[in-house]
Amino acid sequence: MNIYIPTLIYSEKDCVKKYGRIMSKTGRKALIVTGKNSSRVNGSLDDVISALEANEGQYVIFDKVEENPSTETVMEARKLGLQEKVDYVIGVGGGSPIDAAKAIALMLGNPQCDESILYENTMRRYLPVVAVPTTAGTGTEVTPYSILTIHANRTKKSISHRIYPVLALVDYKYLKTQSESVLINTATDALAHLVESYLNTKANDLNKMYSEKGLQLFGEIKDRLKNPDDEVYMKLSNMAMIAGMAIAHTGTSLPHGLSYMLTYELGIPHGKACGVYLGKYMEMYGKNDSKVVEKVLNMLGMVSVEEFNGYIKGLIGDVEVPEEIVKANATGLLSNEEKIKNYPFAVKVEELTL
Numbered sequence: 001m002n003i004y005i006p007t008l009i010y011s012e013k014d015c016v017k018k019y020g021r022i023m024s025k026t027g028r029k030a031l032i033v034t035g036k037n038s039s040r041v042n043g044s045l046d047d048v049i050s051a052l053e054a055n056e057g058q059y060v061i062f063d064k065v066e067e068n069p070s071t072e073t074v075m076e077a078r079k080l081g082l083q084e085k086v087d088y089v090i091g092v093g094g095g096s097p098i099d100a101a102k103a104i105a106l107m108l109g110n111p112q113c114d115e116s117i118l119y120e121n122t123m124r125r126y127l128p129v130v131a132v133p134t135t136a137g138t139g140t141e142v143t144p145y146s147i148l149t150i151h152a153n154r155t156k157k158s159i160s161h162r163i164y165p166v167l168a169l170v171d172y173k174y175l176k177t178q179s180e181s182v183l184i185n186t187a188t189d190a191l192a193h194l195v196e197s198y199l200n201t202k203a204n205d206l207n208k209m210y211s212e213k214g215l216q217l218f219g220e221i222k223d224r225l226k227n228p229d230d231e232v233y234m235k236l237s238n239m240a241m242i243a244g245m246a247i248a249h250t251g252t253s254l255p256h257g258l259s260y261m262l263t264y265e266l267g268i269p270h271g272k273a274c275g276v277y278l279g280k281y282m283e284m285y286g287k288n289d290s291k292v293v294e295k296v297l298n299m300l301g302m303v304s305v306e307e308f309n310g311y312i313k314g315l316i317g318d319v320e321v322p323e324e325i326v327k328a329n330a331t332g333l334l335s336n337e338e339k340i341k342n343y344p345f346a347v348k349v350e351e352l353t354l
């Protein structure tokens with residue numbers, strides 16, 4: 001058993017301001033990587049800029065990261081970073097900008113290389129990354145993963161390098177501007193991380209502690225997601241971060257493996273796409289090992305898989321997936337050893353229906 005989370009984490013209100021000095025000492029000049037709009041509205045970008053300026057830190061902003069960021073965007077940001085001679089990267093926003101920040105840090109560390117190194121199995125230098133999350137879902141502020149869209153392959157894939165942020169500044173106040181759908185989708189993503197990590201081939205007593213704490217936190221707020229107050233935001237933020245720590249050790253499983261086609265082909269947001277298969281996954285797992293599934297339900301304060309399925313449906317609503325996508329998804333999953341290795345039982349195509 002092993003545990004490894006090399007990120008220095010501050011999770012508290014106003015932490016960007018309080019620990020701005022530590023952030024600004026990460027390097028001489030930062031490339032701030034953010035989405036197109038939300039970081040200006042929720043105050044995170046202003047907080048980062050003020051903290052850098054208060055500590056005489058230099059910076060330049062790249063604010064063009066789209067949802068499900070592409071390798072093209074990563075390369076465009078690298079160009080700016082090279083021109084501006086930055087020596088570290090600050091990702092501000094949801095999982096998309098922070099994942100992009102990690103890949104940009106890798107490309108900046110290897111200015112002579114093209115994007116093929118993102119998926120190459122060689123140890124590479126990369127610039128330090130600071131993460132300021134504004135959604136409570138992906139946990140990317142504490143994971144080594146960076147998931148990019150590869151348009152040429154019509155899919156999304158995690159880069160092959162493991163890049164943990166050196167510093168994560170997690171302030172739940174940024175969550176308050178989220179629409180109901182962003183909050184629900186991202187919370188569903190975090191729930192999927194907790195469940196898929198707990199029911200995972202790589203789960204052990206040490207790394208299961210993360211899921212146990214996260215599932216308990218989720219259970220405490222599960223019925224208040226559509227009417228959140230400060231306590232809900234704070235618990236969501238910690239739950240998603242802890243879920244990130246869980247998948248940093250185990251990776252995810254079938255619902256995530258099946259989600260990428262739904263996002264690419266149908267434009268379903270990441271967390272919602274994971275939620276589509278989550279109930280089915282619990283059902284399949286329960287047929288092989290009902291005791292462990294009961295434990296998960298118990299931690300969430302639920303009594304049956306039916307209750308869990310009803311809860312997820314109530315949260316994300318009905319999602320129409322055309323039959324040909326369901327079939328292609330099932331066949332694609334089973335032909336990819338990487339995507340099924342975290343599920344400890346045999347899977348049949350006909351089980352992966354909706």
Ligand code: NAP
Pocket residue numbers: 034035036037038039042065066067068069093094095096097099134135136137138139140143144145146147156174175176177178179182185186189270271
């Ligand atoms: P996201 O794609 O980063 O953002 C979704 C939407 O929410 C965007 O429109 C964004 O606006 C908006 N938004 C972000 N913060 C907001 C706030 N505080 N208030 C209002 N709106 C806000 O969503 P995400 O679910 O956090 O990230 C999904 C990505 O992360 C996917 O690509 C997924 O594959 C990846 N992921 C990574 C990991 C990992 O470990 N690295 C794990 C799971 C998922 P703007 O565009 O204007 O900012």
Ligand code: ZN
Pocket residue numbers: 138189190192193256270274
């Ligand atoms: Zn996820």
